[in-house]
Amino acid sequence: MPAKPGYKVLIVDDHQHNLFTLRTLIEKHLDAEVLEATCGREAIDSTLDQRDIDLIILDVQMPEMDGFQTASLLKLRKRTRDIPIIFLTAAFKSEEFQQRGFAVGAVDYLLKPIDDLLLINKISTYFRLIEKERGLNRTLEQKVAERTAELEREKQYSERIITHxxxxxxxxxxxxxxxxxxxxxxxxxxxxxxxxxxxxxxxxxxxxxxxxxxxxxxxxxxxxxxxxxxxxxxxxxxxxxxxxxxxxxxxxxxxxxxxxxxxxxxxxxxxxGYTRVPEDQDQDPDALVPAEPAANQGDSKAIRV
Structure with missing residues (x-):
């Protein structure tokens, strides 16, 4: 089932034919934008230029900076620490290397040659999780906006009462x-x-x-x-x-x-204009009456406060 549009995947591999294979596979089965990097440094630079990368597929065996080092640096930065990373490797297949991959923050560790169906299912799964998180964030943002509007209405209501x-x-x-x-x-x-x-x-x-x-x-x-x-x-x-x-x-x-x-x-x-009722009168001692009105203003009435 194709993912919803709006996802962005960064694929990192030092071999062009591997990048071509991954890009072709993803674009054939998933509706996602694919970015490429040929080394760890280029991958890190890409995450700085592109703020909305949803998933990184990272080759382990690369010169200068391998996949483990690249992932470690990505996890140190606030902007990139939560991006899911799937490791791909043809050489580091032992349990020890897989554990190392998970230790530096990978969510999956897949072996080459790539099982096309397995990789697409993995990516689709993470896209669904991302979409669910986005939905929860939208719901939360809507609730926050509604509550903020409600508080603003209550504030304005209180201010109108106090003002008037x-x-x-x-x-x-x-x-x-x-x-x-x-x-x-x-x-x-x-x-x-x-x-x-x-x-x-x-x-x-x-x-x-x-x-x-x-x-x-x-x-x-x-x-x-x-x-x-x-x-x-x-x-x-x-x-x-x-x-x-x-x-x-x-x-x-x-x-x-x-x-x-x-x-x-x-x-x-x-x-x-009000005077307190004298205590010797048969009224509540806390009752107040208006001061004596002019002759043409009619009778006064007791006011209780």
Whole structure:
């Protein structure tokens, strides 16, 4: 059964009539391109010029550099180490030489005179193995491409959510420096994203009490290490112009495999225009209501967060 096109075979022999016989045999029975080399050095040069050689048929007995030496050099190079090599020989027929051939990386060791049918079957077998490997590689490449596309879609989906979410999102390193800010955070603080990156959270954030605002990172980290998250608190963002933006703020720690904090995720909701319900009213103490509206704006409604 003829092999599929696209295979390339390098035949190496120092006798032209042997090269002619091999070429004629292969081209008659197999759909493959045949390259020729008349010595080991020429064979090595051919593998450097031709990057897609699938199989090498190598004569053992050659002057200057024999087949064993040639095969050893081919196996040393990353580009050629995996090319199957079939040894052909009329002189080195003993078990000792056959073992030597396999030791230097040959996949077969055939004796001359060549059995045409045996050689063609051998070559066909390796072509089928090569085609199977190519098929597996194509399948793997397709799966990698599909998974890469899937991850890209997931990334874009997450980025769209983060971009369009109404709450401000800041990601900090364990030292309290801003690593990422979403558009809502930039709008709330009146900074560009690149301006916020690298700033300390204390430059844009303060809690209700000055004593808390002065050393909150230590308190944060201790609490985050203990619990992994902190409840929502009343706080303020400090905008670029120094104005204060009231926010409802929460913090969550992300841990690395060793249990150390790798990132701190901060989410802030802009509470401008809202006031907390007094505790003596018959409502949830965590409920917030809009600030008193103008007379023509109608009744206000309690908002729970």
């Amino acid at each position: 979410m109404g709450e401000a999102l800041l990601v900090l390193n364990p030292q309290g420096e801003i690593k990422f800010a979403n558009p809502a955070a930039c709008a709330m603080l009146d900074y560009q994203s690149e301006d916020l990156i690298g700033m300390a959270i204390g430059d844009v954030f303060e809690e209700e009490g000055d004593e808390e605002a002065g050393a909150f990172m230590g308190t944060w980290l201790e609490a985050l290490i203990r619990t992994g998250a902190l409840s929502k608190i009343d706080a303020r963002f400090i905008a670029r112009d120094g104005s204060r933006v009231p926010i409802l703020f929460s913090r969550t720690a992300l841990l690395d495999p060793s249990g150390q904090i790798s990132d701190i995720i901060c989410i802030a909701k802009n509470m401008t």
